[in-house]
Amino acid sequence: MNRKEFDQIVMSQQEDMVQTLQKWIRVPSLRDEPQENAPFGPALRKMLDITLEDCRRLGFAARDIDGYAGDADLGEGSDEDALAILAHIDIVPAGDGWTREPFGAQLEGDTLYGRGTGDDKGPLAAALFAMKAVKDAGIPLKRKVKLIFGCDEESGMEDMKYYKKHYIMPKTGFSPDASYPIINLEKGMCGLHLHADVSEDGLQVMELHVGERQSVFPGAANCLVRGGSELIAKVDAVSKQYGWPVKAEQEGEYLRITATGINGHAAYPETARNAIGQLLITLRELGAEGALKVLADVVGTQHDGLGLGIKAQDEASGPLTCNLGIIRITDGKLFATLDIRYPLMIAGEHIHGIVQSNLPGFTVEQKFFKLPHHVPASSELVQGLLKAYHEVTGREKKTLSTGGGTYARMLQEGVAFGASFPEDPDLAHQADERVSIKGLMESMKIFAHAIVNLAGEEGALS
Numbered sequence: 318m319n320r321k322e323f324d325q326i327v328m329s330q331q332e333d334m335v336q337t338l339q340k341w342i343r344v345p346s347l348r349d350e351p352q353e354n355a356p357f358g359p360a361l362r363k364m365l366d367i368t369l370e371d372c373r374r375l376g377f378a379a380r381d382i383d384g385y386a387g388d389a390d391l392g393e394g395s396d397e398d399a400l401a402i403l404a405h406i407d408i409v410p411a412g413d414g415w416t417r418e419p420f421g422a423q424l425e426g427d428t429l430y431g432r433g434t435g436d437d438k439g440p441l442a443a444a445l446f447a448m449k450a451v452k453d454a455g456i457p458l459k460r461k462v463k464l465i466f467g468c469d470e471e472s473g474m475e476d477m478k479y480y481k482k483h484y485i486m487p488k489t490g491f492s493p494d495a496s497y498p499i500i501n502l503e504k505g506m507c508g509l510h511l512h513a514d515v516s517e518d519g520l521q522v523m524e525l526h527v528g529e530r531q532s533v534f535p536g537a538a539n540c541l542v543r544g545g546s547e548l549i550a551k552v553d554a555v556s557k558q559y560g561w562p563v564k565a566e567q568e569g570e571y572l573r574i575t576a577t578g579i580n581g582h583a584a585y586p587e588t589a590r591n592a593i594g595q596l597l598i599t600l601r602e603l604g605a606e607g608a609l610k611v612l613a614d615v616v617g618t619q620h621d622g623l624g625l626g627i628k629a630q631d632e633a634s635g636p637l638t639c640n641l642g643i644i645r646i647t648d649g650k651l652f653a654t655l656d657i658r659y660p661l662m663i664a665g666e667h668i669h670g671i672v673q674s675n676l677p678g679f680t681v682e683q684k685f686f687k688l689p690h691h692v693p694a695s696s697e698l699v700q701g702l703l704k705a706y707h708e709v710t711g712r713e714k715k716t717l718s719t720g721g722g723t724y725a726r727m728l729q730e731g732v733a734f735g736a737s738f739p740e741d742p743d744l745a746h747q748a749d750e751r752v753s754i755k756g757l758m759e760s761m762k763i764f765a766h767a768i769v770n771l772a773g774e775e776g777a778l779s
């Protein structure tokens with residue numbers, strides 16, 4: 318078969334793909350309390366059943382992975398050597414701010430609206446129908462292609478942990494749950510908890526409780542200190558000096574100090590500004606001593622780990638990032654968290670000790686640690702995927718790194734591949750999540766070519 322004929326077979330899947338995806342979007346597949354045979358609740362059970370039914374309707378042998386996930390096979394061969402395509406059918410809550418029904422699956426021209434259209438039901442639909450096109454075209458395969466759809470990507474990836482424990486997970490594959498061209502490197506992660514006694518000298522902080530998640534740059538931070546109106550002018554001076562907003566207001570006999578930063582995700586600090594750091598620097602300028610002063614000096618608003626002695630970067634990964642996401646004072650004890658994402662070339666196991674040595678008076682506890690996840694650009698997998706991307710779009714072959722964690726990490730040799738294009742707005746987890754049908758069809762073509770490149774017999778397409 319020649320490429321043109323093959324691409325026509327891919328394009329002929331469009332109508333069925335769109336209708337199938339609309340049906341999926343209408344299921345609000347949110348995680349809920351477990352029920353029998355439904356470890357993530359009834360909505361995900363229903364979504365899983367519908368997806369399995371669609372896989373079977375399209376002619377694929379499909380399995381229910383005990384309510385944790387599902388899979389569907391194209392071709393023959395061992396599961397271990399199969400090419401895996403890993404996507405997910407769970408979603409995050411709709412949230413506010415929608416101008417369309419989040420579960421209405423409204424199609425306007427080329428645009429389909431709804432929670433899950435981009436993350437990740439749309440890419441899953443594109444992958445499933447790419448497999449259908451390969452099957453319809455009768456492309457001879459040298460290995461199995463296994464589509465795996467998990468029910469718990471958004472909440473903790475319990476789905477894939479279960480899969481790996483009870484079934485045979487393929488070694489190699491890709492997850493269309495991020496962006497093109499390809500993410501073949503995820504930084505390592507190190508989560509630290511900091512504990513210290515609060516100093517009785519200097520400025521007295523009566524109440525401090527900021528941040529809920531260590532992976533989030535808090536966009537606002539406030540605390541209550543002992544002090545009168547004489548401190549208000551000092552706070553104004555700090556705000557002027559540093560050029561970011563901090564203000565102080567009298568609250569009975571105390572003063573409430575509020576810092577406004579820019580919130581963001583720990584993996585992508587470039588666009589964020591940590592309000593906790595601003596608050597710490599302000600407190601130091603007002604005379605805070607001890608642990609608060611140390612944190613202000615050593616961390617402050619830095620997100621590169623400079624003061625902590627861990628600043629590093631390599632060409633493939635980009636810079637180390639560090640986020641002070643939570644800070645609290647309870648009964649004279651200070652508690653804070655650091656979320657560190659470190660480059661491939663540095664020895665992450667030393668981070669804990671270096672941070673400890675740069676935080677006098679603190680006890681530093683390592684709460685989680687993950688090595689970087691990397692698939693070399695020269696691997697057959699990365700080359701086969703980039704070739705497909707280039708064949709279909711004519712765009713540059715390029716690899717990317719991320720500080721985030723993707724589903725691809727669940728595979729020994731896994732990469733994130735699509736399905737949003739470089740110019741697409743990032744709408745995952747946001748209001749008015751939507752996809753272009755043209756873009757999904759482009760992805761379907763890319764995935765179909767990727768399957769041919771990585772699982773097809775030599776010379777399957779002329």
Ligand SMILES: [Zn+2]
Nearest residue numbers: 436437470494
């Ligand atoms: Zn996702």
